[in-house]
Amino acid sequence: MTTLLLVDDHPMFLAGTQMILEKHGFIVAAAANAAEARQKLEQSRFDAYLYDLNLPEVNGFELTGMTLDRHPDACIVILTGEVLAEHFDRLMELGVSGLLDKSSTGDQLVTGLTLAMEGRVVLPLEFARQLRTKSFSRTNTDDAIRRRLTENERKVLELIAEGGKNKDIAAALFMSQRNVEYLISSIFEKLAVSSRQEAVARATALGYLS
Template sequence: MIRVLVVAASPLVRAGLSAVLTTDSKIMVVGSTADLNNVLTREIRQLQPDVVLLDLSSYAQKWDWEKLLPNQEETYSCAWLLITDELDSLHLTEALRFGVRGILPQTSSESEIIAAVESVALGLIVLHPDVLESLLSVKDSIRDTSLGNSIQALTPREIEVLEMLASGLANKAIAKRLQISEHTVKFHISSIFHKLGVSTRTQAVSVGVRFGLIML
């Protein structure tokens, strides 16, 4: 039996998703909530779902993946399946990086939602064709074309971290300013080093300045 926690702002959406899921004999809805702030700290720990079905499209605000989803310091056995009408490729990449195992558009059918829940519960990655098309259609994959193929593009968040490295801020200070964990800061710095082909902060800042990624 697949235990599912339904998260959505609208009670009608929660009821609708729960009704859809309960049509499958292999799925049991263990709870539903609108409170995103306590999903990680309370709902998941108490209900221990296998899958968290989160309808982001029912929330008015635009969510920061780093604040919304569990970071790599925390261990949750559940898989996250998102329903969203925000098919921005950068956000999708960040979501996958932070542990999401499935992404569906708001227009997904009942059968697609059920199939996605079953798939992510088995440990598979689920991307709806609309989502995959959004990812593959991105042509500007390198921030500065002068970098060539030898240096990969930095995300906006990585640029922020690089700018703070240039200012001489320590990991703890960066974490406090961005309101993320120190572990996540270390993750971003490691990614920056890899993408720029460097091994120290000084080298990263130097390359960033040289190619116009940041300014001193």
């Protein structure tokens, strides 16, 4: 049986979602806020974590960070009714496994969670199409690549150039190794390279590194 921690501050939505998941065979621990979630995190480890983004006091970003600090390989899916484009980069940098809209049907919710636990990135189709359109509309120039690299990706590049291993980079930037691995994969994709050496050479040519 798959265990899951569900966190949402809307009582009716929390109860309804818990019921749907339990009907599909999940063992669900429900929490209405981050304080309850922390208690459950201290008591148990779960196969997956489904978090609302807009929580009171401690939001979904912070709760995700706390969870990954405790369990770096945790499968976390964010469930939100907000505009995803505003939060996508930050959530991916944190290390979430996917994003699901609160309007998802029960079957879509279960399918999304299942795929995330299999290591697949889960995104709403309409949002994924927007990302693809945006990506293809960019010209493949060095300036475009510069704009696409995030601050964390630049920091990781600098540490790679200094010979840092993943665990060293994670310690230096106060993040999990899983986050570092994601950032390195993102850097490789954006710079169109397949190794650290190529990434350093490409970044040097672009002026990121001296």
